[in-house]
Amino acid sequence: MEQEFASTLxxxxxxxxxxxxxxxxxxxxxxxxxxxxxxxxxxxxxxxxIIKLRKEIRYCRMCHNISETEVCPICANPNRxxxxxxxxxxxxxxxxxxxxxxxxxxYHVLGGLISPxxxxxxxxxxxxxxxxxxxxGTVGEVILALSATMEGxxxxxxxxxxxxxxxxVKITMLARGVSVGNEIEYTDELTxxxxxxxxxxxxxx
Amino acid sequence: MEQEFASTLxxxxxxxxxxxxxxxxxxxxxxxxxxxxxxxxxxxxxxxxIIKLRKEIRYCRMCHNISETEVCPICANPNRxxxxxxxxxxxxxxxxxxxxxxxxxxYHVLGGLISPxxxxxxxxxxxxxxxxxxxxGTVGEVILALSATMEGxxxxxxxxxxxxxxxxVKITMLARGVSVGNEIEYTDELTxxxxxxxxxxxxxx
Numbered sequence: 001m002e003q004e005f006a007s008t009l010x011x012x013x014x015x016x017x018x019x020x021x022x023x024x025x026x027x028x029x030x031x032x033x034x035x036x037x038x039x040x041x042x043x044x045x046x047x048x049x050i051i052k053l054r055k056e057i058r059y060c061r062m063c064h065n066i067s068e069t070e071v072c073p074i075c076a077n078p079n080r081x082x083x084x085x086x087x088x089x090x091x092x093x094x095x096x097x098x099x100x101x102x103x104x105x106x107y108h109v110l111g112g113l114i115s116p117x118x119x120x121x122x123x124x125x126x127x128x129x130x131x132x133x134x135x136x137g138t139v140g141e142v143i144l145a146l147s148a149t150m151e152g153x154x155x156x157x158x159x160x161x162x163x164x165x166x167x168x169v170k171i172t173m174l175a176r177g178v179s180v181g182n183e184i185e186y187t188d189e190l191t192x193x194x195x196x197x198x199x200x201x202x203x204x205x
Numbered sequence: 206m207e208q209e210f211a212s213t214l215x216x217x218x219x220x221x222x223x224x225x226x227x228x229x230x231x232x233x234x235x236x237x238x239x240x241x242x243x244x245x246x247x248x249x250x251x252x253x254x255i256i257k258l259r260k261e262i263r264y265c266r267m268c269h270n271i272s273e274t275e276v277c278p279i280c281a282n283p284n285r286x287x288x289x290x291x292x293x294x295x296x297x298x299x300x301x302x303x304x305x306x307x308x309x310x311x312y313h314v315l316g317g318l319i320s321p322x323x324x325x326x327x328x329x330x331x332x333x334x335x336x337x338x339x340x341x342g343t344v345g346e347v348i349l350a351l352s353a354t355m356e357g358x359x360x361x362x363x364x365x366x367x368x369x370x371x372x373x374v375k376i377t378m379l380a381r382g383v384s385v386g387n388e389i390e391y392t393d394e395l396t397x398x399x400x401x402x403x404x405x406x407x408x409x410x
Contacts (some may be wrong), residue, residue: 006252007271008273009273016254019251022232030227031226031228032224033295035255035259036262036317040259043256044256044260046253048252049214049221050251050252052214053217054241054245054248055245055249057214057215064214068213068275090237090238090407159359
């Protein structure tokens with residue numbers, strides 16, 4: 001149901017919020033009315049934080065993670081294993097994997113996945129720069145940590161082919177299996193099949 | 206779980222989005238990463254639309270609805286029944302009631318409800334100006350169209366007392382009852398009780 005607003009200022013602000021993913025016009029209106037109740041300074045701060053972010057954000061020259069310095073703190077850390085590169089879709093995935101504290105190497109942020117449906121090709125994401133890093137010669141393992149979706153699989157396959165000229169580099173991917181805490185009954189059959197194929201030795205820890 | 210971001214610009218933008226009602230840090234990060242993928246101009250437009258809205262928004266001198274003119278199009282419309290005022294909490298409620306096409310009078314937007322828990326007293330919302338409008342003498346009916354919550358009931362009661370000096374003004378409120386399309390089985394008992402008390406004559410229409 002299209003609603004008409006009494007004010008084009010209101011209309012414009014609602015349209016901007018409604019352009020964000022997962023936010024419809026009703027939620028957008030609720031957010032905008034919330035902002036109208038705030039004082040002018042805090043709303044100005046909100047708007048300026050967004051504008052400044054987009055204008056001044058910098059990415060690490062090595063891994064393309066968001067960074068305030070030319071090389072991000074992870075890439076610059078001499079205690080991290082520079083021979084292992086974990087390939088992820090975006091900045092959020094770097095944070096998730098860092099939170100697990102299980103990866104001690106570096107990252108490579110693609111900035112997207114290959115998706116012919118959405119018009120995203122290999123040239124639109126950071127694959128060439130990954131190949132360059134591998135060609136540098138110090139990389140021993142590339143961990144593909146992409147989503148278990150069609151786009152993730154396509155991107156995995158494409159990277160695998162592009163790295164074929166470097167057979168000394170081990171290419172691994174995240175284990176697929178039953179999620180920790182999930183019941184077998186509610187695990188889909190594809191995942192269940194994979195988790196049987198890739199079963200691991202049972203050990204008392 | 207508190208996450209640290211690689212950039213204070215990112216941190217600041219995420220904190221701004223997370224300050225909005227119903228938006229947590231995870232959603233805020235998703236929205237901010239979406240904005241980083243947009244071109245600089247459209248992100249600047251977003252930020253400026255918000256700033257401009259807050260700075261330049263005007264409210265109708267009569268009913269306090271959002272308006273671009275001193276008196277809003279509803280108050281200025283000579284075809285509307287100026288003797289009936291529908292009292293609502295906010296601008297969204299005006300739109301909802303306008304969409305029903307069942308109210309042909311004017312509005313009065315309180316800009317909130319009395320809520321001692323949130324520190325909102327009668328002086329913080331547009332009650333004095335409502336009493337002034339009623340004291341003007343041309344008003345015959347005040348329809349209280351506030352939420353069926355404790356805050357709504359408190360505000361109804363307060364307005365009712367403030368309008369007591371004007372006994373010629375009829376004060377009405379929205380009917381409470383079973384929602385259209387709802388099953389009796391799933392209607393709460395308070396509502397069901399009210400809908401029996403306030404039962405209406407069955408008519409074939």
